[in-house]
Amino acid sequence: MDSKYMQIIEDVKEQLATGVLYAGCKLPSVRQLSEQFSCSKNTIIRAYSQLEQEHVIYAIPKSGYYVVNEFQHNKHAHEMIDFYSAGPDSDALPYVDFQHCMNQAIEQYKEELFTYTDQQGLYSLRVQLATYLQNLQVFTQPDRLVVVSGSQQALNLLVTMPFLNGRSNILIEQPSYFGIIESILLHQVTTYGIELTMDGIDLERLEYIFRNHDIKFFYVIPRFHNPLGHSYTNSEKKKIVELAEKYDVYIVEDDFLGDLDPNAKADPLFSFAPSGRVIYIKSFSKIFLPGLRIATVVLPHQMVDRFLRYKFSADFNSAALSQGALEIYLKNGMFDNHLKKIKALYFKKMQILQEACELLLPANTTFSKPTSGFYLSIFLPNNITAKQIVHMLNEQHVYVDDASRMFLPEYKKDNILRLCISQVNESQIKPGIERLAHCINLINSRKHHQPPKTFSHFQNG
Numbered sequence: 001m002d003s004k005y006m007q008i009i010e011d012v013k014e015q016l017a018t019g020v021l022y023a024g025c026k027l028p029s030v031r032q033l034s035e036q037f038s039c040s041k042n043t044i045i046r047a048y049s050q051l052e053q054e055h056v057i058y059a060i061p062k063s064g065y066y067v068v069n070e071f072q073h074n075k076h077a078h079e080m081i082d083f084y085s086a087g088p089d090s091d092a093l094p095y096v097d098f099q100h101c102m103n104q105a106i107e108q109y110k111e112e113l114f115t116y117t118d119q120q121g122l123y124s125l126r127v128q129l130a131t132y133l134q135n136l137q138v139f140t141q142p143d144r145l146v147v148v149s150g151s152q153q154a155l156n157l158l159v160t161m162p163f164l165n166g167r168s169n170i171l172i173e174q175p176s177y178f179g180i181i182e183s184i185l186l187h188q189v190t191t192y193g194i195e196l197t198m199d200g201i202d203l204e205r206l207e208y209i210f211r212n213h214d215i216k217f218f219y220v221i222p223r224f225h226n227p228l229g230h231s232y233t234n235s236e237k238k239k240i241v242e243l244a245e246k247y248d249v250y251i252v253e254d255d256f257l258g259d260l261d262p263n264a265k266a267d268p269l270f271s272f273a274p275s276g277r278v279i280y281i282k283s284f285s286k287i288f289l290p291g292l293r294i295a296t297v298v299l300p301h302q303m304v305d306r307f308l309r310y311k312f313s314a315d316f317n318s319a320a321l322s323q324g325a326l327e328i329y330l331k332n333g334m335f336d337n338h339l340k341k342i343k344a345l346y347f348k349k350m351q352i353l354q355e356a357c358e359l360l361l362p363a364n365t366t367f368s369k370p371t372s373g374f375y376l377s378i379f380l381p382n383n384i385t386a387k388q389i390v391h392m393l394n395e396q397h398v399y400v401d402d403a404s405r406m407f408l409p410e411y412k413k414d415n416i417l418r419l420c421i422s423q424v425n426e427s428q429i430k431p432g433i434e435r436l437a438h439c440i441n442l443i444n445s446r447k448h449h450q451p452p453k454t455f456s457h458f459q460n461g
Helices: 002-018 030-036 039-052 075-079 095-108 121-132 152-160 176-188 203-212 234-246 303-317 320-331 332-358 385-394 426-447
Strands: 055-058 064-067 145-148 168-173 191-195 215-220 250-252 278-283 295-298 377-378 416-420
Touching: 002 039, 030 039, 030 176, 039 055, 039 064, 095 320, 095 332, 121 145, 121 278, 121 295, 121 320, 145 152, 145 303, 152 176, 152 250, 152 278, 152 295, 168 176, 176 295, 191 203, 203 215, 203 234, 234 250, 320 332, 332 377, 332 426, 385 416, 385 426
Parallel strands: 168 191, 168 215, 215 250, 250 278
Antiparallel strands: 055 064, 145 295, 278 295, 377 416
């Protein structure tokens, strides 16, 4: 029944998208559709009711069901090539499944919705999260987990709060996630950088910084780094943890894309020091629903109370409805099915992007080669800035990110572009790289005083 129910909903939406159905159009009767799909009338009624809830159709008693409005396709949006946005692929978002979970959560947690809940997070959700984290080789207990309003909240709290080692300085990879850079700059925390390339970091340099610079914690994105796409090997992770143990430095591990790793043998840093040296953060924004604003952080037992005190000053507790719905979604197996789908989706997109870069980018332009994830970086020739390319591409409705904001001021580089594959259509990837390559060639030709070319042949591309 469920497959027929979904088939009916998708069939109606497809006819709306193609213009077969239009505003005010009457839909087939319940009896007609039940015969067409060889299913019960109850299945049709259920599908129509769902479409009513989504405000796609409406019912007139004793008359039938009618279309509220046809889908309006924004021509500009269709032409746009978006390598900038970093949210999940909109076509892969599990709206219908999660709506069921939201409805169940309202019923199951209606009392909690109108009262203050456990500041640490719903215990039933933390139990499910602890089980889910085992698949990522993070073995811990619910009492070490704190539910936060996205990973950014956890990072901001960790930047400001005192740690057990009594130190105050922070170390981050360069480049790194701009959210932690913003927190560091806002709170004026002394921060050091260590250069990261696709070959990793200099471990001797890391030891020198640990030994000499009073480091509170080292912030690491271990898999599918933002913006490079780099992933550490297990041996590198093990060595980083050993150095942290030796010099009493904490590691804050932001494993936001760990679920996408095609290497089943890749372990998080946490697995090399499960007792508390590594603070592990897991967000659901990139792989699930950004608007859910749910993440979890695994803390050493001795830090939980202090972290909760700092969290209390920010928001007391995270939204109960989001927590309850996520608990149900994890528990009933829907999340596992969703992960299988998006893991294959993003892996394929990343391969298409790398093939396009290999084929089309000029010889003096290089790019990172992650195995999966969201991000790939393009390193422009030294005579070209990312700002120049961003401006030229914006005029053609192609959007990429200038990675200069992902550096601390003293480490800044201005010739790196970040491309994100999560929201760009597969069919748009190659045309987007063609336009980017043309911009690079155009600037190079101007440098050599050659007559400029135009973009006119791209307008219909």
